[in-house]
Amino acid sequence: MTVTAVSEIFRRVLAAPDVEADSDFFDIGGDSLLATRVLSAVSREFGTELTFDDFLNARTPAALAQRIASAR
Amino acid sequence: MRVVVVGAGLAGLTAATDLAAAGITPIVLEASDRVGGRTRGIEVAPGAWADAGAAYLGDRHTELRALLDQLGLKTVPTTMLGASRFALDPSGHARSRDGRFPPLNAVAIGDLFDKLDELTSQLPKHAPWLHPRAAEWDTMTAQQWARENLPHPDARTFFPLFLGEMMAADPAAISVLHMAFYLRSGGGTRYLNAFEGGAQNERVDGGSHQICEQLAAALPEPVHLGDPVRSIHQTSTELDGTAGQVHVHTEKACYECDAVVVAVPPLLADQIDFSPALPLSRAGTRTSPGCAVKVHLVYPKPLWREHGLSGWSVSARGPLTSTVDDSPPDEAAGVLTGFVTGADVYEFAALSLVEQQEQARAQVRLLFPELPDPIAVHVTDWVNAPYSRGCYAALMGPGDWISRGPHLTTAHLRVHWAGTETSTEYFGLMEGAIRSGHRVATEILTRYENLRRSR
Numbered sequence: 001m002t003v004t005a006v007s008e009i010f011r012r013v014l015a016a017p018d019v020e021a022d023s024d025f026f027d028i029g030g031d032s033l034l035a036t037r038v039l040s041a042v043s044r045e046f047g048t049e050l051t052f053d054d055f056l057n058a059r060t061p062a063a064l065a066q067r068i069a070s071a072r
Numbered sequence: 073m074r075v076v077v078v079g080a081g082l083a084g085l086t087a088a089t090d091l092a093a094a095g096i097t098p099i100v101l102e103a104s105d106r107v108g109g110r111t112r113g114i115e116v117a118p119g120a121w122a123d124a125g126a127a128y129l130g131d132r133h134t135e136l137r138a139l140l141d142q143l144g145l146k147t148v149p150t151t152m153l154g155a156s157r158f159a160l161d162p163s164g165h166a167r168s169r170d171g172r173f174p175p176l177n178a179v180a181i182g183d184l185f186d187k188l189d190e191l192t193s194q195l196p197k198h199a200p201w202l203h204p205r206a207a208e209w210d211t212m213t214a215q216q217w218a219r220e221n222l223p224h225p226d227a228r229t230f231f232p233l234f235l236g237e238m239m240a241a242d243p244a245a246i247s248v249l250h251m252a253f254y255l256r257s258g259g260g261t262r263y264l265n266a267f268e269g270g271a272q273n274e275r276v277d278g279g280s281h282q283i284c285e286q287l288a289a290a291l292p293e294p295v296h297l298g299d300p301v302r303s304i305h306q307t308s309t310e311l312d313g314t315a316g317q318v319h320v321h322t323e324k325a326c327y328e329c330d331a332v333v334v335a336v337p338p339l340l341a342d343q344i345d346f347s348p349a350l351p352l353s354r355a356g357t358r359t360s361p362g363c364a365v366k367v368h369l370v371y372p373k374p375l376w377r378e379h380g381l382s383g384w385s386v387s388a389r390g391p392l393t394s395t396v397d398d399s400p401p402d403e404a405a406g407v408l409t410g411f412v413t414g415a416d417v418y419e420f421a422a423l424s425l426v427e428q429q430e431q432a433r434a435q436v437r438l439l440f441p442e443l444p445d446p447i448a449v450h451v452t453d454w455v456n457a458p459y460s461r462g463c464y465a466a467l468m469g470p471g472d473w474i475s476r477g478p479h480l481t482t483a484h485l486r487v488h489w490a491g492t493e494t495s496t497e498y499f500g501l502m503e504g505a506i507r508s509g510h511r512v513a514t515e516i517l518t519r520y521e522n523l524r525r526s527r
Contacts, residue, residue, distance in 0.1 A: 031269070032173040033185060033262050040182030052178040 002046070002065035009041045010061055021062040025055070038064075048072060073523045074329040075516060076101060076320045078344075080295045081109020082126075082502055083490040084335030085287040086139070086509025087516075094517050096524070097292045099327055101320065103300035103336075104459040107288045111502065113281035114450055116370045117405035121279035122398055124366055124452035125463055126502045127409075128272040132259055133503035135510065140276065143286045147274035148401045150267045152382040157439045159387040160229060166385070166439045172267075174386055180224030184231060187221050188261050191252040198496045200253040201477040210474045214243035214251045233386060233393055236413030238264055239500060240364035240464045244415065247358075250468035257499040271501070277401065280502065299324055300459070303345035304332055306485050313522045318486050330523050333512050335490035337361075338476075339461045350484050356476045358469025361462025362500070363417040365453045367392060367432045369446040371406030374399040376440060383408050385439045390416035391428075392435045408436065408446070421453045465500030466493050481511070483519075488512050 003021050010019040014029050025035065035055050042064070043049050048071045050064075058067040073096055077084045080102035088098040106112070112124040128150065129136050140147065158174050159166040169175055191209070196202045203209070218231050235241045238261075239254045258264040264271050276282065288295045305319040320327040334341050338354035339361060374397060376383045383397030392410035399407045410432055412420045420428060429449040436443065454463030468476070480494045490512040495504035517524070 029269075031262065031266055032171060033265050035173070036178045036182030037185050037189075038182070039178045040180075040186055043179045043182075049177075049179050052173050055178070 002068055003061050005045065006042070006061040006065045006068070009038055009045070013037045013041065019061065022060050024059045026059055042068060046072070073315070073331070073520055074099070075331050075333065076318070076327050076329045077333045077335060078301050078320070079103075079109065079335035079491070080107040080284065080288060080297075081335060081491070082111060082284060082505035083492060083494075083509040083512075084109075084333065085284050085291075085295075086506045087333050087335060087490050087513045088291055089287050090510060090513030091516065092292055094513075094524075099293065099329070100288070100291065100295040101299050101301055101322060101327070102295050102297050105298045107295055107297070108281045108284040109505075110454070110460055110463045111280040111284055112452065113279035114368065114452070116368055116407055116448065116450065120400045120405040120407070121281075122368050122400075122407045122409065122450075123275065123280050124368070124450070125454065126280055127275050127398065129276070129502065130259075130263065130266075130269075130271040130273040132263065133271070133498065133501070135506045136503045139283060139506060143283060145282055145286075146277040148277045149274055150272055150396075152267060152384055152397065154377065154380045154382040156382055157385040159385070159389070159439060161388075164387075164389055164438065166387075168381070172384055174230065176226040176230055177224060180222075180227040181230055183224070184222060184227045184234075185261055188252075188255060191248065192256040192260060195252050195256045197256060199477070200249060200256070200496075201474050203249075206249055207474060209249040209252060210247050210472075211470050212248045213470060214241070214246050214248055217248045217251075218243055229388055232414055233388070234265075236363075236393055237411065239467070240362040240413045240462075241467050242363055242415040242417075245358075245360050245363070245469055246467050247470045247473060249473045253468075253473065253496075254499060257496055257504070258501060259498075275398065283502075296322075301344055303347065304334075304487060305347045306487070309348065309485060311485065313520075315523055331486045331488060331516055331520060333488050333490055333516070335509065335512070336459075337461055337491060338466050338493055340459065341489075346484065346487070348485075352476065352479055354476070354489075355466065356468060356472030359472050359476075360467045360469060361455050362464045362467055363414050363455060364463045365391075365412040365417055365420055365451065365455065367410040367412065367428070367452075368398070368448075368450040369395075369408040369410060369432060369436055370448040370450070371408070371443070371446055373403050374406035375443055376406070376408070379442050381440065387435065387439065390435075391420045391431050395436070395439065410436070417455055421455050425451060465504075481515075483515070488515055
């Protein structure tokens with residue numbers, strides 16, 4: 001479930017439809033500014049506050065979902 | 073047909089070039105002793121030039137790119153490799169960090185960008201004053217907005233730095249509507265903020281001042297330099313197709329013509345005495361100069377690269393709230409450009425040159441202790457530049473957009489307007505200036521078709 005929801009956040013923030021579970025955010029148009037918008041969305045939707053470095057170490061929806069799950 | 077163009081910046085010279093291409097010999101009057109307006113080159117080392125004014129461009133700046141191609145000017149990428157330095161906590165201590173993201177709470181910064189995106193995304197691009205909440209956003213300053221919308225201290229630290237960098241504005245000086253408009257006009261926060269893939273993707277190789285120099289050199293008649301326009305008198309209020317109804321007075325001469333293009337920032341346009349008077353001044357009651365001073369610290373070569381540093385830094389305390397590597401591509405010199413923007417500008421601009429240089433050196437010593445002292449420090453103060461009055465662009469304060477926005481490009485009889493402040497696309501950027509120049513030339517060529525045919 002979380003992977004789908006995180007993919008949806010990526011799509012919304014990047015305004016791009018093509019996001020797969022293993023898409024690297026920074027390879028599909030993401031940059032540091034947009035990364036913060038993913039993190040604010042994650043915080044709102046999952047109640048989990050991640051750092052910028054957390055995201056750098058988990059750049060795909062699958063990895064980020066896992067990171068969110070482990071933080072909860 | 074005779075046309076006078078007031079101002080030899082990018083807007084005026086683009087207009088003059090288009091008019092010349094249509095067979096008109098425009099008279100271009102420039103107050104300053106050089107062409108270029110808010111583009112200006114300084115030679116920091118023999119053959120090595122830095123942009124003392126407008127510098128950057130991106131892929132969406134299509135008119136600027138077309139012009140560069142036409143003139144045979146090349147661009148160089150602004151690629152930054154290595155770590156950045158951030159001095160954001162009260163201690164003022166500088167910390168290294170990979171990439172450009174500051175060591176601040178990312179969720180709070182993301183929340184700020186979400187809120188800015190909400191403001192900008194629904195704004196009618198060419199008529200921001202038509203947004204249902206425009207009246208509300210026009211009365212509130214960006215500073216008030218930040219107090220109400222940014223609960224996190226990191227977002228409050230970051231916000232003025234961001235606005236300083238994006239639009240050379242003190243949040244207390246601009247309306248929320250102007251902030252939202254500017255960010256939208258430039259392509260949105262992401263595009264405007266980004267170097268790679270954004271509005272700062274490249275610089276003009278050898279300096280952006282070459283554009284105006286080349287345009288001026290190719291005109292049928294040379295630009296009149298050092299000839300500030302004092303008054304513009306229109307002898308008839310009829311637009312009946314008769315020629316010679318406009319008299320443009322400078323201290324040296326009077327030029328009779330059929331139409332005028334005023335291509336200077338709004339605060340300068342208001343220094344010209346118009347008769348009949350303008351129905352509405354060009355600047356609003358709260359319009360202020362763009363708050364930017366650019367400081368170039370010159371080194372024998374980009375020495376920071378040897379330390380794995382990109383040259384990028386952000387500091388909460390000025391004067392240099394950010395620095396960026398602007399070295400020429402052949403590394404003939406190392407150029408670190410420091411930006412003094414927003415509220416700090418007036419205090420800094422009031423210092424003597426020696427004090428300004430010392431403050432810049434002191435800050436760079438704290439940020440980059442591994443670097444030797446720079447071999448030269450150049451300071452370009454745009455706020456007090458008499459024939460620019462600010463950079464990047466005029467800042468619209470509360471009330472200004474609602475009252476002035478709908479009239480940005482409305483001709484005053486035979487006086488037509490250009491300048492980056494008249495462009496709702498890429499307002500404040502070189503691209504906006506060039507688009508306004510093309511727009512005004514088309515306006516004139518269409519409107520006075522009968523006059524063009526008669527001569």
